[in-house]
Amino acid sequence: MLRDKACIVGIGETPFCRKPGSGLSEMGIQLQAALAAIEDAGLKPAQIDGILPFPNVGKSEAFAAELGCSNLRFAATVHMGGAAPVASLRAAAMAVASGVADYVLVPGGWNGYSGARVRETAANDLNSIPGGAIARDFYLPFGLTAPPQWYALMARRHMHEFGTTEEQLGAVAIAMRRHAQLNPAALMYGKPLTMEQYLASPMISSPYRLFDCSLETDGGAAFVVTSAERARDLRQDPVFIMGAAASQPYPADEICGRPDFHRIGLSTAAPEAFRMAGVKPEDVDFAQIYDCFTFEVIQQLEEAGFCARGEGGAFVENGGIELGGRLPVNTHGGLLSQAHVLGISHVVEAVRQLRGQADARQVTNAEIGVVTGWGDFGDGSIAILRR
Amino acid sequence: MNAARADHAKPLPALTGLAGEFYRWCAQGELRFQRCEDCGRHRHVPRELCAHCASSKWVWARSSGRGMVFSWTDVVRPLHPAFAEDAPYAPVIVELDEGVRMLSRVVDCAAGELAIGMAVELVLTQVSDQVWLPYFRRSKD
Numbered sequence: 001m002l003r004d005k006a007c008i009v010g011i012g013e014t015p016f017c018r019k020p021g022s023g024l025s026e027m028g029i030q031l032q033a034a035l036a037a038i039e040d041a042g043l044k045p046a047q048i049d050g051i052l053p054f055p056n057v058g059k060s061e062a063f064a065a066e067l068g069c070s071n072l073r074f075a076a077t078v079h080m081g082g083a084a085p086v087a088s089l090r091a092a093a094m095a096v097a098s099g100v101a102d103y104v105l106v107p108g109g110w111n112g113y114s115g116a117r118v119r120e121t122a123a124n125d126l127n128s129i130p131g132g133a134i135a136r137d138f139y140l141p142f143g144l145t146a147p148p149q150w151y152a153l154m155a156r157r158h159m160h161e162f163g164t165t166e167e168q169l170g171a172v173a174i175a176m177r178r179h180a181q182l183n184p185a186a187l188m189y190g191k192p193l194t195m196e197q198y199l200a201s202p203m204i205s206s207p208y209r210l211f212d213c214s215l216e217t218d219g220g221a222a223f224v225v226t227s228a229e230r231a232r233d234l235r236q237d238p239v240f241i242m243g244a245a246a247s248q249p250y251p252a253d254e255i256c257g258r259p260d261f262h263r264i265g266l267s268t269a270a271p272e273a274f275r276m277a278g279v280k281p282e283d284v285d286f287a288q289i290y291d292c293f294t295f296e297v298i299q300q301l302e303e304a305g306f307c308a309r310g311e312g313g314a315f316v317e318n319g320g321i322e323l324g325g326r327l328p329v330n331t332h333g334g335l336l337s338q339a340h341v342l343g344i345s346h347v348v349e350a351v352r353q354l355r356g357q358a359d360a361r362q363v364t365n366a367e368i369g370v371v372t373g374w375g376d377f378g379d380g381s382i383a384i385l386r387r
Numbered sequence: 388m389n390a391a392r393a394d395h396a397k398p399l400p401a402l403t404g405l406a407g408e409f410y411r412w413c414a415q416g417e418l419r420f421q422r423c424e425d426c427g428r429h430r431h432v433p434r435e436l437c438a439h440c441a442s443s444k445w446v447w448a449r450s451s452g453r454g455m456v457f458s459w460t461d462v463v464r465p466l467h468p469a470f471a472e473d474a475p476y477a478p479v480i481v482e483l484d485e486g487v488r489m490l491s492r493v494v495d496c497a498a499g500e501l502a503i504g505m506a507v508e509l510v511l512t513q514v515s516d517q518v519w520l521p522y523f524r525r526s527k528d
Contacts, residue, residue, distance in 0.1 A: 137400035137410075138432050141520055142492050144478040145398075145467035152460035153480055160458070160503045206461040206498065254432055256457075256480045256488040 003276050006093035007231035007238035008385070010043065010224035011348040012036025014109065016187050016339035021114025022218035027058055030109040031066055033220035033344075038067075041224045042235030043103060048224070050074035050101030052088040054108035054342050055081065056128050063107060074101035081130065081375025082290055083246060083265060084108075085344045086383050089371075090244035092225035102226060108344040109220025117216055130376035131253045138254075148205045148213055148293060150255060150377060155207055155295035157261055162310035164298065166207055168317055170198040172294035173211045173336055175322045180333030182323075182361040187215050188337040212294040214335035221344035223351065239354045239385050242368070243277030245269035246381035255377050262299070262309060265380025266372060270304040277384040281305045284384070285366045286353055287327055288346035290374040291334040297321070300372055301329070304382060323361060331361045346371045347383075354387040397469040399518050405433035412447060413519040418509050420487050422448035431487040452509030453526065454483040461498035477501055481523055495524040 012033045014022070022029050038045050045067040051060040052075070060075035074095045078087040085108060092104035129135045135144075144150065158164050177193040180186035193211060201210040231238035247269040249258060274280060281304065289304075291297045298312035306327055307315040315321070321329035332338045332349040339345060350371040352358045358366075366387070373381040400410055405421075412419040420429045425442035436443055459479040465471050477498045482488045493507060506526035511519045 133401065133406070134432050136398065137406040139490050140398035140467075141400055141514070141518070142478055142490055143462060143465075143467070143470045143473060143476055144490055145465075145470065149460055149462060149466070149478060153458045153478070156460060157458040157480075157503070203461070203463040205463065205466075208460075251438075256490050257431060261458075 001276065002093055002097055002244060003242055003278065004240045005097035005228055006225055006241045007228055008089070008223050008241070008347065008351050009226050009231050009234045009236060009238055010037040010039070010041025011351045012038070012040055012222045013185070013341070013345060013348055014220040016185060016217050016219040016341065018113040018187065018215070018217065022111055026110050026115065027062060027066065029111065029218065029220040030058055030107045030222070031063075033109055033222040034063070034067065034105055034107040037105065037222040037224050040236060043224065046070065048103050048105045050092065050095050050104030052091055052104065052106045053077050054084050055079050057108065057110050063105070074104065078246070080246065080373070080379040080381065082292060082343045083373035083375035083379040083381040085342060085347060086244070086371055086373035086381035087246035089223070089225065089241065089347060089383050090246055090381065093241045093244060096225055096227040102230060104225045105222060106225070106344065107220070107222040108342040110342065111218045112216045112340055113218050115218070134254050148208045151293050151296060152205045152208050153255065154261070154299065154378075158295065158299065159207065162313065164313035166199065167195065168298065168313035169207060169212055169294040170195050171316045172291070172297045172321070173198055175316065175319070176291060176330050176334040176336040178322055179331050179361055180337035183332050183338060186333040186338040187217065188333060208293055214292050214340045215337070217339040217341060219339050219341045221341045221348050223344065223347050237355055237387065239351045239387060241383055242279065242386050243273040243275070243384040244382065245272040245276070246379070248380070249378040252377060252379060264299065264303050264374075264378040266300050266374070266382060267303040267380070269380050269382050273382045273384050274305065279368060279384065284327065284368050284370050286331060286363045287329050287370040287372070288331070288334070288350045289329050289372050290343050290346060291330055291336050292374060294336070296374050297329065300374060300380070303380070304370070304372065323363065328363050331358060331363060343373050346373070350385055354385055397514065399515055402517060405435075408447065409433055410518060413511055413521055414517060416511060418450040418452050418511070418521050419447040420450055420485060421445045429485040429487045431489050450509070451484045454481045454507055454523070456480070456493065456501060456503055456505045456507060457482040457488055458503060459493070459501045461501070479523070481507055489521070492522050493524060494522045
């Protein structure tokens, strides 16, 4: 049982930017975030003895060499795309709880705007496209080449079966944008969004418009995990990992033929994480939900148990996921309006909320928070955190 | 073909392994799916084993080529250069009468007319010397 045996003790982020780009290498931008997280914890880089890099943006050997970690005892990469950071959080917790490592770093970041754009490169690299040869042989020849297209097929079917509307997708985009107005670090700070503007934005892959899509960003983020015992001696108030789980849809490598088309990784991961934590969705004060596109927020809220399947559209309407609503979601603005840094910023923001460091966007008396990851063709990860 | 054109060539399936067998049937004018010889279930995409009964015995069974639209998206902004001139185009998931679903495209129908549940039928379309893709069109019946 992992409950309360590990803590997040350090968080770090770089500035987020689009034009003209970070000016840093992808390793450089991640190291800047990693150093900030290690400093935040009150540790020295050489004390890091576990590193869990995000897929395809850096190897543990290189991180260890750069940071002077001469005794790297635990290194792994979880290949779940955007679900990797929260799945890595769980792996880090397992490592420190079992004594395999003492201080585990989870770094991430990229030049997602100025470097290779994910929307155009995913289809060209069989090692990075989910499904691999299946996508090559049965998706790409038909023109299904990029994430908004994969997920649009899921969103369209959900709209058909449950009556989810375009305006409900828009409500997600607008909620994220409102939160970004309270976050000076957000790329969309100072740029509010109305429903009229949302509905007028150009169609990308229906039902997804421009403002349903997250922000390709240059930036980095990182966090540090240690055991509950070691956490007591560090600089910041520890944030405890009450429960964590990661899982996959079935089959994970092919979207179209799934017996239950709406089942995602979170459908099985969330109940496991809540059981481990000993709390229920209604006990949660906020949630940072991986928002690569708007519908994925609705689907994850349903599958995580915050509402029943098919009720997610109504859940997000009328300010339901805004600060002051029934469940504030993505208080930093999320991938949609803060920045897309591979989902690590969702963990960072959850820690800020539970430390009481979220400034103008602080959730009052935040005690328990949820953070999720979504990746590939619907892989899911979830952590339930407390102060 | 110059380098720039090569960059914009449409991606094609690799004609190896089970996918190669699938597409060789298409090139012969037939859509076939694997059917488990033990439990009788059809499957797509091709797999070595039947996920229901773990049997490794199967045959390529000819499909009716008839089904209905299960989901779709209208790609207005293409995100792969090879499909720039196709846009707008509509990838669809078709649910065949045999029970399997496959990713395809409906070729004779503007995206605004597409609807989940629309009856469609197979139209195999040659896209290279060796490759015929199983597209669909609105059912004539």
